[in-house]
Amino acid sequence: MVDLRNLLADEYLDKETIKAAAVTFAKSNPPNIQLKNILRQDKFNQFAEKLNALGWEKKYVPETGCYDHALIPLGLSDFLHSEEFKMLISFITHKTIHQTRAELCSFGHRDYTLLYDELRDSGIFFQLEFTSQWDQNWGGYTSFTQDEEMLRIVPSSNTLVLVDCKNMKHFTKYICHKAGQHKRILVEGLLK
Amino acid sequence: MWMNKKYRYPEKYEPLFLDAKPFEHIVLRNFFAKEKLKKILAAFKAQQFHSQSSDLFQFSQTNDLKKTKDKQLKEFYHFFSSRKFIQYISKLTKTKLKKINMSGFTYSSTDYLLPHDDRLEGRKIAYIVNLSKLKEADGGALELFEVNNSRATKVVRSYPPQFNSLVLFKVTPSSFHQVSEVLSDKKRYTLTGWFHG
Numbered sequence: 001m002v003d004l005r006n007l008l009a010d011e012y013l014d015k016e017t018i019k020a021a022a023v024t025f026a027k028s029n030p031p032n033i034q035l036k037n038i039l040r041q042d043k044f045n046q047f048a049e050k051l052n053a054l055g056w057e058k059k060y061v062p063e064t065g066c067y068d069h070a071l072i073p074l075g076l077s078d079f080l081h082s083e084e085f086k087m088l089i090s091f092i093t094h095k096t097i098h099q100t101r102a103e104l105c106s107f108g109h110r111d112y113t114l115l116y117d118e119l120r121d122s123g124i125f126f127q128l129e130f131t132s133q134w135d136q137n138w139g140g141y142t143s144f145t146q147d148e149e150m151l152r153i154v155p156s157s158n159t160l161v162l163v164d165c166k167n168m169k170h171f172t173k174y175i176c177h178k179a180g181q182h183k184r185i186l187v188e189g190l191l192k
Numbered sequence: 193m194w195m196n197k198k199y200r201y202p203e204k205y206e207p208l209f210l211d212a213k214p215f216e217h218i219v220l221r222n223f224f225a226k227e228k229l230k231k232i233l234a235a236f237k238a239q240q241f242h243s244q245s246s247d248l249f250q251f252s253q254t255n256d257l258k259k260t261k262d263k264q265l266k267e268f269y270h271f272f273s274s275r276k277f278i279q280y281i282s283k284l285t286k287t288k289l290k291k292i293n294m295s296g297f298t299y300s301s302t303d304y305l306l307p308h309d310d311r312l313e314g315r316k317i318a319y320i321v322n323l324s325k326l327k328e329a330d331g332g333a334l335e336l337f338e339v340n341n342s343r344a345t346k347v348v349r350s351y352p353p354q355f356n357s358l359v360l361f362k363v364t365p366s367s368f369h370q371v372s373e374v375l376s377d378k379k380r381y382t383l384t385g386w387f388h389g
Contacts, residue, residue: 061343062306062307062337062343062344062345062346062368062370063307063308063343063344063368110373112247112306113247114247114248114306115247115248139302143247145247171247173247174250174304174306174373176302176304176373177302177373177375178302
C-alpha cells in the first residue's frame, strides 16, 4: 500500500485537478498531459538524492540507442508499481492500467535513442523527470513521431508526462557537446 | 584530367577494397587533381543548403547536384557520373554499377549521423568526396562498426576527413557506419551519394 498523500503535491490530491487533467489529456492531439510539480517537494528531493548515489550502467546497442540505466530505488519503484498510481493514471487517461514497465535512464553527451522497425509502443507512455535544468538546443528531448514529429517533450523537473502513444514511435534526440556535463535523468516506461 | 594519375589502375586497389575490415571499403587520398578540387570547394560553398534533422542525423544538404546550375559542379558531376568513371569504380569494387546520385553535405558544430547500414533499393557502393580536413579532436570522422550476429557492436575504424580523399564502401546488411559529432567550429564538407546497380 502506498499513500499518495505522502507522495503527491497537494494540488494533485484534489479531485477537480485530476478531472481537469483528464479533460486536457482527452482534448490534446495526440492525447497527452504534463503534470508539473507532481511530487511533494520533500519527496522529490529525497528521490533525486537517491538517484545521485546509484551505480549506473551503460546500455549501448548502436542501432537502437546509447544511455546509462540503473535499478529504480525502492521507494520510487513501489510508488510507480502501486495500485494507487495506476488508479490515478486510469482516472486521467480513461484507460485501465494493469502493469507498469519502467526504466531509470540517464542521458548525457553522445547519448541517444533511435526509431527502429520493431519499436512498437502501445499503452500510456510516461516519464517522470528528475532533470533540473535543460536547454533543448543540447538535444536530449523526447520526440514522438508518426512520419513527422507530433509531440516534443523538453525535460522539466518534477513533471509527470503521460502520452497515449498509439500509432506513434518516440526517440531521444542525440545530445551534443554543448550539454557539457549535464545529464537528463528520468524514469520512463509504459503503463498498460 | 579530374583524377590523380597514380590511381589510373583500379585493379591495383581492388584487393585492398575487398579485404578491408570490418567490411569492404577504401580511402583513396589525393584522389583528384588538387587545384580542380579547390575550385569545386569554392563552388560547393556557394550552393544552397537545407538543414535536416531526425532521430538519426543533423546536417545541411543540397538538392541532388544533377540539377546544379554551377558550371564547375556540373563538370564534376558529369565526370563522376560518366560511363568511364562508373566502370572504373565497378572494377575497383568488383561490383556491377550503373548510375550515381550526389548531394553536398555540410556538418557544422553539433551535427552528426548516427549508426545505420545505408541499405535502400539499388544502393551498391557508398562514396564520400571529402572537401575539408578535420583533426581527430574536431570530430566529423567517418566511423565503421564491427558486426556480431548481425548487430553493430563497436567502432573499429575511424577516418577523420582529409581534403581530396575519396572514400568508398560496399552497402551490405553489415555496413554499419556513423559520422561522429562535429565538436569544433570547423566544418565537414563532402560530396556524398551512392553508385547504384
